[in-house]
Amino acid sequence: MHEIPVSAREVKSGRSAGRPRSAAKDEAILRAALDLLASQGYVRMTLDQVATAAGVSKSTIHLRWKTKADLLTAALAAARMVDAPPPSGDVRADLIAILRDFSATVERVRGMALIGTCLAEETHTPELLALLRERTVLPRRELLREALERAREAGRIRADADLEAAVSALLGPFYADYMAGRGGRPEWAEQAVDLVLAGLRPAQAPAGHAAHH
Amino acid sequence: MHEIPVSAREVKSGRSAGRPRSAAKDEAILRAALDLLASQGYVRMTLDQVATAAGVSKSTIHLRWKTKADLLTAALAAARMVDAPPPSGDVRADLIAILRDFSATVERVRGMALIGTCLAEETHTPELLALLRERTVLPRRELLREALERAREAGRIRADADLEAAVSALLGPFYADYMAGRGGRPEWAEQAVDLVLAGLRPAQAPAGHAAHH
Amino acid sequence: MHEIPVSAREVKSGRSAGRPRSAAKDEAILRAALDLLASQGYVRMTLDQVATAAGVSKSTIHLRWKTKADLLTAALAAARMVDAPPPSGDVRADLIAILRDFSATVERVRGMALIGTCLAEETHTPELLALLRERTVLPRRELLREALERAREAGRIRADADLEAAVSALLGPFYADYMAGRGGRPEWAEQAVDLVLAGLRPAQAPAGHAAHH
Amino acid sequence: MHEIPVSAREVKSGRSAGRPRSAAKDEAILRAALDLLASQGYVRMTLDQVATAAGVSKSTIHLRWKTKADLLTAALAAARMVDAPPPSGDVRADLIAILRDFSATVERVRGMALIGTCLAEETHTPELLALLRERTVLPRRELLREALERAREAGRIRADADLEAAVSALLGPFYADYMAGRGGRPEWAEQAVDLVLAGLRPAQAPAGHAAHH
DNA sequence: CATGAATGAGTCTTCATTCAT
């Protein structure tokens, strides 16, 4: 599959006519939009705020994205919020690292407010939640699933374990804690991992579990 | 957290003269407000919508609650969303019943949208999330904790288990599933309960589990 | 046919609850709207201008009419721009009187600009031209046709004359003069009437024409 | 009325250096502008629409005409909308031919909308109506007047007839019919011509007609 | 008490025009 040019203009002659669009402004706008989406919510966030925060005029925003929804969709789509810590060989440590990165990211980008906005807007702007899933939730779940597969292959967890359910069991306590007002406890990640590994431990076998400590 | 009066008049002591306020209208307004809060979100929901849905005039609403935030706070405060299924003696069944009631309630009241709204509004109207916690999240957690305590006393789970963490492990998968777009699976409750009970099973034998602590 | 109440509220109890809508404001808004429609044209006229001219807030306008188009439609519909001078028995004088009233009205309300606006908007807002026709053009044509019918019955004009065409021949010169930049000549009415009466004079008969002079 | 330059550059004398402006683009822009002026009206027509329709960029338009008003002025000035059918020797036929060309042209270029726009804009952009008169209305009136002069010389119409008024009587019914919603009737031209010729017929016999003047 | 009118602040979006390439 060949590269698809970002815009039709770029097809011809490699360089489009006229003044090129400022990439710095693109980025500033998207960043400001995401910030404000998290801090204000979809409806409360105004294009004026975005324009001011990004140091551009409102029209410059509309030049790039036709509507407010388009802008926020783009902002969410551009967000890179999942970092993959390199597998260390130690399943437990890997899982904890992924969960720690998760909670750190959520805190950094006011993630719970962002998530709340996407949930609240699901009726009116379902793209938001869809994008959040596609760009942040699912990639992170994939990382966790891969680690769990490695654990399964290593005999650390039962062969018939439902890995998707296990992934939800790993991530879930974070949400539940937040809802209970007990967010921000650093131990949550270890506790979740240990509970899942214990819960999925293979039958009664000799279990090499303690071995690698 | 101080008590929030249900309606503005309660601030005054005693009964005022003149035609008493219609309690039916009070209730209709609060119910309409909660519905719309879930379906539209805080900002998108308008007092006109509430007035129309409740069959009253906008002024009638303002007569009872000074501001939109007051109304929604009262609506959340009045919401009764936790039903306590009677303990059956079977811990596993009790836990599953509570979780099933949880997900049923969430579906019935568009709970994820409501939760999203409260999360999204945390900056501007923190009372919403606070009330949600107080009225729905914490009571349900209390039910779960009590069931787990009974399990602990019965020796079903380890004596040193962190019950709050266990509660989060029970509820969490629901949120995580929803975020992943795999909400609505009825098995989630059983899976969560079984994982937690397995993960917290007392080291009945020498069991190498505790070794790495 | 019984009277249709202007609004549903009025049906019950004769008097609606709450503060009554100010009739003075209604009228001021409609008058201002019509003035501005003539002087600015549809698109250039702003609701701000109308609000200021009428001494009300913009919202007061929106309370009564949902959109700008609705307002202007109502303004045009409310306009009473055709006065029927009483028949005098003298056909020529009657026709001239009607035409004079026509040009006087057009001048008074900046009619050519208003007509221009309705023509220009025919694509986007056909109601405007339709209303202008219904409320002003056709009623005046009816007056002229009745006078011509009287003339026909009196044998002043040919029995087979196409009266609708004759009406257009009476009114037409006004428009043609305006387009040519020769509007405002008071003689136009007499000239038009005399030309039509001469052109439609019955065959060669003894012709009672000069008789009533 | 002074001459309006077709494009901004004509102000400078002589030929400038560098790439000459594309005459094809000039024409495409003017044509698009006139089309859109008729179909959208002055204010609703946007330069973006013109640019797109003409296949050029907005800046290319501004390069030639400083403002929107300038462009539209030029577009109207460039419009050639009057064709002179050759005199046939038959006055009646000549007049009808001119009127038929008139209505055909009006239909072809959405003339009533164009006329409406010029009338509606008379306050803000009087040049439009002035140009419309100069380029289309007056030339056609001139053709009609010449034909009527030939008729007068041939003794077909009275020597003292007011020819300008007669011209308005010929053209007027077209406008009046349109306003009444009876535009598009092909007979209108014949009827108008016959009425005028009949009305202005010389008093061939003693004819009591002139008597009342 | 209850209602409907009235309002001011605010928001998205459009568009003619000016700049930079």
Added chain:
DNA sequence: AATGAATGAAGACTCATTCAT
């Protein structure tokens, strides 16, 4: 010359809130 980016000045419409009946 020609293009596309960037912008400031509106404008229609919404909504929580306050008034008058």
